[in-house]
Amino acid sequence: MPIIKLSVSERRRLSVFITCFLIATVAWILATLSGTYSFTVKQAITFKNAPQKRAFRALQPDTVEAIMQGTGWQVLFSKVSSSTEPVKVDLHTLEHSNYIALNTQIAQINKVMDARHKIIAFTPDTLYFDFTNRVVKRVPIEPVLNLTYQQQYQQSEKIQLKPAYVTLNGPGNVIEHITSWKTDTLKLDNVNQPINTTLGLQPVKEGNISIYPKSTQLKVPVEEFTEKTLSIPVKLINNVHYYNVKMVPHRVNITFTVPLSRYTELDEDFFEATADFGLWEQGYTVLPVNITRVPAYCRIVKTVPRNINFLVKK
Incomplete structure (x- = not known):
């Protein structure tokens, strides 16, 4: 049950009041947002026209606070959107100076910025640089x-x-x-x-x-590859005392991948297999076979046998 009873005329007057109040509020908000204000936005900076004879390094971060002038709408949108164009700083004066005064470039910067965003000042207003020899x-x-x-x-x-x-x-x-x-x-x-x-x-x-x-x-260069098998001799190395050594077997079969365009040109002269006789003095009874020379475009798939027996005649 309603606490306050209003007559038809009273309800009509209340409705007119609320409507007028809402219209006045909206009008006030629109008038306020249409006014001109100053607000601060953090913006990235990029460089152009770098000096040709001097190497430089900025002594401050690559962002500055830009004080902008705009409507209340722009102030509002600057709070909800961070998509602002980077500020392009002209470095041509670094040829004879160690700093850049940003406030002297405001007019130049505003020419290439969105016309709705007018920068009136920077914080900091001066960029300092460290210089070394350019090489x-x-x-x-x-x-x-x-x-x-x-x-x-x-x-x-x-x-x-x-x-x-x-x-x-x-x-x-x-x-x-x-x-x-x-x-x-x-x-x-x-x-x-x-x-x-x-x-x-x-x-x-x-x-x-x-x-x-x-x-x-x-x-x-990319080609189709296939496998090929060759029998190659095994070369004995590190036989410092020139023992009479007989290897069994003295040849091994190697299987390798090769580009089709080079299949017919490859023979045993393109490869080298070795067995290290110095391992015998370390107690080895068989010698591992190492493939020590392979064309760059080939890849060894397998070697048979991987180890060889040997007889030493002193």
Whole structure:
């Protein structure tokens, strides 16, 4: 049962009051959000026009607090969204200075920023840099590959890169520790034909290092492989006292994988098998067979026998 009874006219007046109150509240909110305010947003910074004769290292984090001027709507959205464009700082004055005054670049920065976001100041307003001698160094490119091959297919020759080296330009105390530069990862499955593609180099993580070129041409020879078996002689090594040694057997059979294009050209001269006679003085009664020379494009599958007997005639 209602506590307060209102007549029809009273209910009508209450309804009109609530409606007017809600309209006034919405109007106040809209008027407030349409006003101009200053607010702070944390933004990443990137560099452009780096000095060519001086290597540098920033002495502060790669973010700054930008004081912006905008409407209440922009203040509201800045709190719920962090997707702001990075601030591009021009470094051309570092050729003759050790710091960058950000507030002197506000007009230039605002030209390339979203027109709805106007920066009026930065905190900190000055960026300081440490300088070392800039050096140039040439290092080999290291391909990063994640390849799986179709059955009976595999890499048949050395990987080719053109160019095979990258030129680094940056501070000597950083460059001296870099011995190679990796490519982006190339991932391919069920490879059954040669690979010929352009592969990008991994980007630099430091703003004070530059690399050239940015990519390389990658060639991976791929062929179908098959197995082949040859009988090859066993060479006795470390017979320092020149004993008369008879090996039984004196030849072994090796089974190996070979590209189809090279199947007919391979003979026993491409391989070498050895037995270390020095092991006899250590108490060995049989000598293990080691395959010591194999073409780079071949892989030994098995050797029969793995050990050989021997007779020593003093």
